[in-house]
Amino acid sequence: MLIVNNSDPHKSKSGYRLIAHSADLGFRLYGESLADIFVNAAHALYGVMTDRRKIRGLECREVVVEAPDVGDLLVEWLNQLLYLFDATGFLGRDIEVQEITSQRLQARLRGEPLDEERHQLNTGIKAATYHNLEFKETADGWQAKIILDI
Amino acid sequence: MKSKPADIQLRRLDDYRWEVPQTGKMRTRGLIYATRDMLPDIRSDQSIQQVANVATLPGIEGASMAMPDIHWGYGFPIGGVAAFNLTEGVISPGGVGYDINCGVRLLRSNLSRPEAEPILEDLVNALFRNIPSGLGSRRKDLKLTTPMLRQVLRLGAAWAVKNGFGTADDLLHIEAGGQIPGADADLVSDKALDRGHDQLGTLGSGNHFVEVGYVQEIFDEAIAHAFGLFPQQITVIIHTGSRGLGHQVCDDYIKIMMKAAAKYNIELADRQLCCAPITSPEGEQYLAAMAAAANFAFANRQLITHWVRESFEQVWPAGPRALGLELIYDVAHNMAKIETHTINQVTQKVCVHRKGATRAFAPHHPEVPEAYREVGQPVLIPGDMGRYSYVLVGTPQAMVETFGSTCHGAGRLLSRHQALKAAKGRSILQELAAKGIVVRGASRGTIAEEIPEAYKDVDNVVEVVEGAGISRKVAKLHPLGVIKG
Incomplete structure (x- = not known):
């Protein structure tokens, strides 16, 4: 397993790490709150697809997802963001969770549609999967693991 | 995901089994x-456990199989082949994969390598210009209305031909004629349609590519002749699938199948094995939606073929007849199909799941195109962009043993992250150019992720399927120019 630190989870208790495996990719997510997990997952997703620093906050999108439990809600959330990207090219920069329960998430994203002139294109992601999905509350907050098909 | 040595004991049957x-x-x-x-290497991930998990599903016929390019997948392993009877058997989106009807097609030409080499760079540039590739690639010149898209889902490659992209002869050289019957666009969600509107005729990213190559070696002259292949001949391989539309269909039906598995009391060793009886409403609906996504993929490869032909014509002014860019075959490697097979001397219908495995039918099978009926179905096995790819042919042994299936590719050796690390500070484009291979990619990152050493040597994979007798080598193709996503 290879690990890339995008923020130090031990210091901030919130962030994500990439998990790399021969044909796949995953995220290990850390959050002080449940909402943090979903925000970090979105940043991780966009970070794999492009250089996030180049995304401008020009447009807003509202996203509501529902699922039977909080792990499935994470899968649903990332797949909804992939749908938004495929259907409209939208890449998110600022992610704000407005309401969250273990079965429903309402969020507002600020970002812009893909602009091939300005945005670096990296790895395409087919889907977030349920494989070895983990979601748990810890002494420091929350932790999750999700695997993507690329 | 975590690498954990599998402790399952394997019993050696022979050198290849x-x-x-x-x-x-x-x-x-x-x-x-x-x-x-x-x-x-196989033991380094959980793929052997996944072969065992698939064997627990109801109605499985024969063994739960894995081809030599086996690696860890979602639920079913990549390289997995499993057939289920229609009485108590199941259908599972995890046994097909997210990229429904990801597949490969091979074109032949009348050009020889010495003729093509002077125009190679222009040709690769033309291909790169004419075929959108990479993350989020979409066609600005072809955005389908919903009624048009629904026709694509029903008609597959025939839709493309009907609209001037290719010839009726192309359709004779595609698995299932490029149109899986029973496709129902009403069972494909609006979200999936949204993702498909401007992605038809695009390559996408990851390991998808268009590759111009030449016939480096012929192993069976008679069969190569039947496929229209000759030494030094220029060929084109197209590898892509159903894009976001297919991914969405898979995602939609995994959720439906999770509920269905509980409803029909199917015990799952892994959630991603979720499935429903083939004859249940959920099973039939998935098959019809999967067929629709598969038809989108056939149309996608057909459209790309059209732009490949156009690109050649732009740089080679002799006209289409002189170029002779004809389709040898188009074959899927992520699909579930209802097929007729003989099991223990009884001929019966089964649903064959091939996930990262290729159909490889024997000579005289009615589904093998007439032109190849005497020799068997062409099988296309792409390797990495620096080495070689293979053309194989189906065998009677495959019909007996693997429901007419074989391997699908080389399989990755390095993770994408490891590949990026290995490529750091190197110019992969220059290295490949030094080997006479021109590469254009939408992203430098993707090219680095796809460096040749990130893949296993496809020679080893092909050696196993030939050694086991489930397919035979016909020709080896060497790359000259590649466009990557």
Whole structure:
């Protein structure tokens, strides 16, 4: 397993790490709150697809997802963001969770549609999967693991 | 995901076959095609456990199989082949994969390598210009209305031909004629349609590519002749699938199948094995939606073929007839199909799941195109962009043993992250150019992720399927120019 630190989870208790495996990719997510997990997952997703620093906050999108439990809600959330990207090219920069329960998430994203002139294109992601999905509350907050098909 | 050595004991059957003995809740044995040298690598992930997990599903016929390019997948392993009877058997989106009807097609030409080499760079540039590739690639010149898209889902490659992209002859050289019957666009969600509107005729990213190559070696002259292949001949391989539309269909139906598995009391060793009886409403609906996505993929490869032909014509002014860019075959490697097979001397219909495995039908099978009926179905096995790819042919042994299936590719050796690290500070484009291979990619990152050493040597994979007798080598193709996503 290879690990890339995008923020130090031990210091901030919130962030994500990439998990790399021969044909796949995953995220290990850390959050002080449940909402943090979903925000970090979105940043991780966009970070794999492009250089996030180049995304401008020009447009807003509202996203509501529902699922039977909080792990499935994470899968649903990332797949909804992939749908938004495929259907409209939208890449998110600022992610704000407005309401969250273990079965429903309402969020507002600020970002812009893909602009091939300005945005670096990296790895395409087919889907977030349920494989070895983990979601748990810890002494420091929350932790999750999700695997993507690329 | 985490690498954990599998402790499942394998029983050696011969040089190329390893049995996963039937234990616990397995309803049948597992059968892995590999050499002893491949086993440590196969054991490094959970794929052997996944072969065993598939064997626990209801109605499985024959063994739960894995081809030599086996690696860890979602639920079913990549390289997995499993057939289920229609009485109690199941259909599972996890046995097909997210990229429904990801597949490969091969074109031949009248050009020889010395003729093509002077125009190679221009040709690759033309291909790169004419075929959108990479993350989020879409066509600005072809955005389908919903009624048009629904026709694509029903008609597949025939839609493309009807609209001037290709010839009726192309359709004779595609698995299932490029149109899986029973496709129902009403069972494809609006979200999936949204994702498909401007992605038809695009390559996408990851390991998808268009590759111009030449015939480097011929192993069976008679069969190569039947496929229209000759030494030094220029060929084109197209590798892509159903894009976001297919991914969405898979995602939609995994959720439906999770509920269905509970409803029909199917015990799952892994959630991603979720499935429903083939004859249940959920099973039939998935098959019809999967067929629709598969038809989108056939149309996608057909459109790309059209732009490949156009690109050649732009740089080679002799006209289409002189170029002779004809389709040899188009074959899927992520699909579930209802097929007729003989099991223990009884001929019956089964649903064959091939996930990262290719259909490889024998000579005289009615589904083999007439032109190849005497020799068998062409099978296309792409390798990495720096080495070679293979043309194989289906055999009677495959019909007996693997429901007419074989391997699908080389399989990754390095993670994308490891590949990026290995490529750091190097110019991959220059390295490949030094080997006479022109590469254009939408992203430098993707090219680095796809460096040749990130893949296993496809030679080893092909050696196993030939050694086991489930396909035979016909020709080896060497790359000259590649466009990557």
